[in-house]
Each structure stands twice: as C-alpha cells, then as structure tokens.
Amino acid sequence: MTSDSSPSETTSAASSQGSSSLPKHVAIIMDGNGRWAQNRGLPRIEGHRRGVDTVRSTTELAAQLQLEALTLYCFSSENWKRPQIELDFLMQLLRQYLIEERATLMDNNLRLRFIGRVDRLDAGVLEEVERTQALCRDNTGTELVLAVDYGGRDELARAARALATEVLAGELSAESIDEQAIADRLDTDGLAEVDLMIRTGGDMRISNFLLWQLSYAELWFTSKCWPEFDESDFRQALADFGDRTRRFGGLEE
Structure with a gap:
C-alpha cells in the first residue's frame, strides 16, 4: 500500500488508534536520502x-x-x-550517531541490537558499537535493531551453514530441521516477527531486507524520502496497519 495522506486524515486516523492495534515489530527501509539531497542541489551526504x-x-x-x-x-x-567517499562518510556518520545519540537511547529506555556482518566494520566503528550496546544493556524498553552490512540472502546462507555444521558434527539430525530451527539461527533470533514494513523513497520492493522475517508482514510505502518522513507519516502507517485484517493464510472469521 502507498500513502501520502493529508495532515487532517493522518491526525484523525492516528488519534483513533488503540494500543491493541499497534504492531509489535516495525521494520523500515530508510530510502531516498541521496535523492532528497540531489533534488535540492545538495551533496548526497547531506x-x-x-x-x-x-x-x-x-x-x-x-x-x-x-x-x-x-x-x-x-x-x-x-x-x-x-x-568510497560516500562509504567513508556513512561509516563516520554511524560512529558519530552511536556517540551522540547515547543520551537519546538512555532517556527513552531503548535497548540496542545490531544484525548483519557487524564484524566487518572498521575497528573504530566496532568499538563504538560495543560501547553503546554495553551502555544500553540494562534498558527494558523498545529494542532498536540496526541492520548494518546486512543482506537477507547472506543471513539465510549463514544460518544454513550453521545448521550444516551442527549436522556434520552430530549435534543435530537433518530430520529435526524445521522452520523454528532456521529462525533460531538468524540474526533476529528472539525478536517478534515483523508485523509492518515501511519503505520511504517511492520504490516498492524489499531489497534483500529481512527475507524470512517479512513473510507475513504488512507492507506500507510512501513516495516521501526518508528525511521528509515525520511523526504524522509514522502514525499514518501505524493507523493503516490497525485497519487491516491479517489472516495468515486462513479465512476471516
């Protein structure tokens, strides 16, 4: 579904939404940063x-x-x-975010988790990853999951290798491998399944993001680029989610 609702529609929809209709897990593809900047005559890094x-x-x-x-x-x-110049900036921006947003994470009682090949990051970035995660370790609120150097196919391949290794070692039988066995070896082990996936920037695809976890997620798209996405847009996506009927392959009662 795509949405570019007016502010009045957004306010009305969001205000009538109860907590029971909220998704447990929201995933967002934050697309359109570069296009937003270029459309304004600014460098992509802005x-x-x-x-x-x-x-x-x-x-x-x-x-x-x-x-x-x-x-x-x-x-x-x-x-x-x-x-390379954009890559260097993105890595520096991630490091800066982890340092400067620690107060935000703590003030909002946020837990912090990373998925993807974080081990391949620059040592300086990885150091801040570990420091910030340690700082948030005892928080009990929303879990903020940052997908960095992440690819859904790579995640599934790593899970398959882990299962194969356990079978070869005699720790697991091939016959016992089921959906839960695979889910337990994904980066998102222990997280609720994704209920709602939001993508900004106008493209309508999932781009190798959470291929396993999006199986039954509701999809919500907007033409707004990520820097333009605001609270009213997020609330509209949540309100639209609350209006949908999720059948998971069954029939509506």
Missing part, C-alpha cells in the same frame, strides 16, 4: 546527515508507543558498491 534526525524522531515515537522492536535498514551488504 541527505544522509538529515536522515539521522528522522531516525531520532522515529525512534523516540516507537519508544513512546512502547513498540517491542524497531528495525532500521541502515546499510546493506550491497551498499559497499557505492563511491
């Missing part, structure tokens, strides 16, 4: 910089609404193909 403000406001609202988890697609495994 779009990424502005996007951090949207991350902050979206995260704060998720915490306020007491969502169980919010997963943000920060950097895909395919993004390494971008120009």
Whole structure:
C-alpha cells in the first residue's frame, strides 16, 4: 500500500488508534536520502546527515508507543558498491550517531541490537558499537535493531551453514530441521516477527531486507524520502496497519 495522506486524515486516523492495534515489530527501509539531497542541489551526504534526525524522531515515537522492536535498514551488504567517499562518510556518520545519540537511547529506555556482518566494520566503528550496546544493556524498553552490512540472502546462507555444521558434527539430525530451527539461527533470533514494513523513497520492493522475517508482514510505502518522513507519516502507517485484517493464510472469521 502507498500513502501520502493529508495532515487532517493522518491526525484523525492516528488519534483513533488503540494500543491493541499497534504492531509489535516495525521494520523500515530508510530510502531516498541521496535523492532528497540531489533534488535540492545538495551533496548526497547531506541527505544522509538529515536522515539521522528522522531516525531520532522515529525512534523516540516507537519508544513512546512502547513498540517491542524497531528495525532500521541502515546499510546493506550491497551498499559497499557505492563511491568510497560516500562509504567513508556513512561509516563516520554511524560512529558519530552511536556517540551522540547515547543520551537519546538512555532517556527513552531503548535497548540496542545490531544484525548483519557487524564484524566487518572498521575497528573504530566496532568499538563504538560495543560501547553503546554495553551502555544500553540494562534498558527494558523498545529494542532498536540496526541492520548494518546486512543482506537477507547472506543471513539465510549463514544460518544454513550453521545448521550444516551442527549436522556434520552430530549435534543435530537433518530430520529435526524445521522452520523454528532456521529462525533460531538468524540474526533476529528472539525478536517478534515483523508485523509492518515501511519503505520511504517511492520504490516498492524489499531489497534483500529481512527475507524470512517479512513473510507475513504488512507492507506500507510512501513516495516521501526518508528525511521528509515525520511523526504524522509514522502514525499514518501505524493507523493503516490497525485497519487491516491479517489472516495468515486462513479465512476471516
């Protein structure tokens, strides 16, 4: 579904929404930073910089609404193909975010988790990842999940290798491998399944994001680029989710 509702429609829909209709786990593809900047005659990196403000406001609202988890697609495994100057900026921006947003994370009682090949990050970035996670370890609120150097196919391949290794070691029988066995070996082990996936920027695809976890997620698209996505847009997506009937392959009662 796509949406670019008016402010009055957004306010009306969001205000009538009860907590029981909220998704437990929301995942967002934060697309359009570069296009937003280029459309304004700015360098692409300025779009990424502005996007951090949207991350902050979206995260704060998720915490306020007491969502169980919010997963943000920060950097895909395919993004390494971008120009080196942009890659260097993105890594520095991630490091800066982890340092400067610690107060926001703590003030909102947010837990912090990373999925993807975080082990391949620069040592300086990885150091801040570990420091910030340690700081948030005892928080009990919404779990903020940052997908960094993440690809859904890579995640599934790593899970398959883990299962194969256990079978070869005699720790697991091939016959015992079921959906839960696979889910237990994914980066998202222990998280609620994704209920709602939001994508900004106008494209209508999932781009190798959470391929397993999006199986029954509701999809919501907007033409707004990520730096333009605001609280009213997030509330509209949540309100639209609350209006949908989820049957999971069954029939509506």
